[in-house]
Amino acid sequence: MAVVRGSRKKVFVMNSARYIFVGIICTLVIFPLYWMVVTAIQPPNVTLQYPPVLYPVHPNLLGFKQLFHGNPMGRWLLNSGFVASITTIITVSFSILGAYSISYFKWRGRAAFAFLLLFTQMMPEALIVIPIFKIYDRLHLLNQLPALSLIHAAFVIPVGVWILRPAFESIPKEVNEAASIDGCTDMAILRKIVLPLTSPAIIAVGVVSFFASWGDYLMAVTMISKKELYPASVGLASTMSQLDTPIQTLLSGALLYGLPPVILYMFIQRFVISGLTAGAIKG
Amino acid sequence: MKKVKSSRVSRSRLPYLLALPIIALSFFLVLYPIIQGIYISLTDKTLGAATGKKVSFVGLRNYNELLHSSAFLNSLRLTVIYAIMNVIFSVGAGLITALTVNKKFRGRGGVRALLTAPWAFPDIASVIIFIWILNSAFGVIGIINVHLPFDTSGGWLTSSPYAFISVVGISMWKTFPFYSIVILSALQGVPEDLLEAATVDGAGPIQRFRTVILPSIRPTVLLLSLLAFIFAFRQFSMIYLTTGGGPERDTETLVLMVYNTAFKYFDYAFSSAIGVAGLIVTVAVASTYLLLTGRSEKGAR
Structure with a gap:
């Protein structure tokens, strides 16, 4: 007892x-x-009182109002949405093709291709941002939002492939073999069987690529110098360095810009895990 | 007959065609810029005003200079310390959190959802929050400052060693909750019967962790450690916008040095040489990764 x-x-x-x-x-x-x-x-x-009060006093939404009044914040958010949408389209389509290639076919160079993806995923963008800047300068691609999307896509595609690969491989071989015997071509199998069965993973790739682009600062600040073309990250950072921006406005901006990814990531958590760990943890 | 033949040909080419868009994009925006960077690192090219200057080939001079540059060696040392601290604190805190949250309790689902938030939160928004929290005049950190046994009046982001501690702390805030979720999902694979058997045999919590739990989550923890290292090594905007690499050059990791050398000091060639050194680190890390995952996959089979 x-x-x-x-x-x-x-x-x-x-x-x-x-x-x-x-x-x-x-x-x-x-x-x-x-x-x-x-x-x-x-x-x-x-x-600005000291000591700070830890709960809101006189709550109001003036910060948000000022955000759209004094600064082209609405425009910047739209720019971010535009750049992120194009990044998503490129990333999703390229990742589907790449993941299909790497998970369904045995071909020479497959290992090298996988290493290229891994290397791209791990390499700090900051190491090559200046050569890319020079190349874009020569090709007159600076201050072009779709060209910025292309860079974002190049760096997020590996994550997309790693998210899709295990999903593609989880479809039983028998299903594809049966389809193949019935006369389906490889592309028809991809379209009619693989894609419908893996739509959650594909949506996850969409969300990850959208917000990878949405969150980027380095590439955007280097490639875009016109204020009206700023994405929200660069716009907010420029607001931050202006000394006269009221703190309420600044934090309203951070809230508006930061909340959408937080909400959507909660739904796709498990896919992010598999993309992050490169689909390597199977045991 | 003819049809069968043509389909066979397309079948052998198909995987290459499927991979082609990615290969082309990577060549244009990753490999070609790298080659460009390596080439520039062998010249004396500058950025900005002195564009009329003739660029000449200088061989390995930049690399020789690199090995004797105290700024570079200091930056390399900082980067390694920063990365190791990220591994120890973020993965360590993630592990402890996961082990605690792993038991069933009320509100567990909510806690797990909450733990995703900082990872998903964009860098610039995090930067704004922390600059505000750590502000030396009005930041909420002031409440804590007065109770600390050391003097932080120089500012958390503007004096040494607090700036370094701050950037480690910010990246820890961002990463450890997410790492704990990853470890949590690995913990689901720990065999329940083994745990029970160990308990019956009188094993305490520490012994159970060492003999049953750790062996089964070791691959995940190792992999996360490597990912935390990479995360720290790549981290640019969060450091750049909070400290800019300062005070002096006390938080200037390798990626910041590459950027500052080119865009602040306009020395494109020297910046490229630093970049090449960073690429060597990347290749080493990626190879380690392959080695680790290859081994863990074999172990799983």
Whole structure:
């Protein structure tokens, strides 16, 4: 009896410790985001008080209003959406073809192709941003949004292929063989069998590529110098360096720009894991 | 008869045709720029005003200069320390979080969803938040500052060593929750009966972790460590926009040095040489990755 009571007490202590630990972790993760929301919805004079008040006082939406008033923020968000859409179209179509090639066919050079993808995924873009800048300068592709999409696509395609590959390989061989005997060509198999069966993974590639492009700063700031063509990342960064931007406006911008990927990523979590780990963890 | 033959020909070409768009794009935007960069690193080319200057071939002079440049060696050292700290703290915190969250408790699903948020949050938005939180005059960090046993009045992003600590902290915030989700999914593969058997045999939590849990999640943890290393090595905008590489050059990792050398000091050739050094690191890391995953795949079979 005493033993049981002792172990029950121990379990209670362990459980409480777990809740406390999880609570601390959640606070650490969520506090910066919470603080962004608080700052975005309260007037600057409250924000600049010391000591800071940890909950919103006089909440209002003036920050968002100013964002669209003084700065072409709406335009910048639209630019980002445009660049990201084109990136998504390129990435999804190229990744489907590449993943089909790598998961259905044995061909010479396949290993080299896989290494090229891996290398592209791992290489810091910053190492070659200047040669790309020079090439774009020569070809008059600077300040062209679709040309920026092309760069984004080049660097996110490996992730797309790694997300699609295990999904493609999970379709039983018998299904494809049966289709092949029935006279389906390889492209028809891709279109009629593989794509419909793997649509969740394809949607995941779409989301990942859209927000990879949406989140990029380095390529955009190097290739785009006209203010009206800025994507939101570059626009926000330029607002940040202007000393007279009210803090409420700035944080409203961060909120508006940062929230969409957070919401959508929650739905495609497991695909991101497989793309990130290059489909390598099978055991 | 004729039809069969033509389909066979197209079948052998098809995989190449399918891969062609990616290969072409990679050649145009990855391989060609790399070749260009290697070529430039062998010249004395500059960017900007001095465009009229004749560019001449200087052989390995830039590389010789590189090996004797204290800024470069310092940057290399910083990059390695930054990457190792990312591995230790982000993967370590991810592991501890995953082990804690792995038990069933109320609100677990919500916690898991929450843990995705920082990873998905764009760099620039994170930068804005942290610059504001760490602001030396009005930042909410001020509440903590007064209780610290050391003087941070120089500013968390503008004085040493706090700027470095801050950039490590920001990237830790961004990555460890996500790593914990990845480890969490690997933890689902830990054999339940083995765990029970170990408990019956009187193994404590630490022993259970060492003998049952760790062996089965080791490939994932190793892989994540490598990914954390790569993440840190690639990280540009989060450091560039918070500290710009400063104070002095105390947070100038390799990628920042490449950028600053070209766009701040206009020394395109020297910047390219640093870039080539970075590419060598990338190839080494990618090869290590292949070695690791190849082995773990064999182990799984």
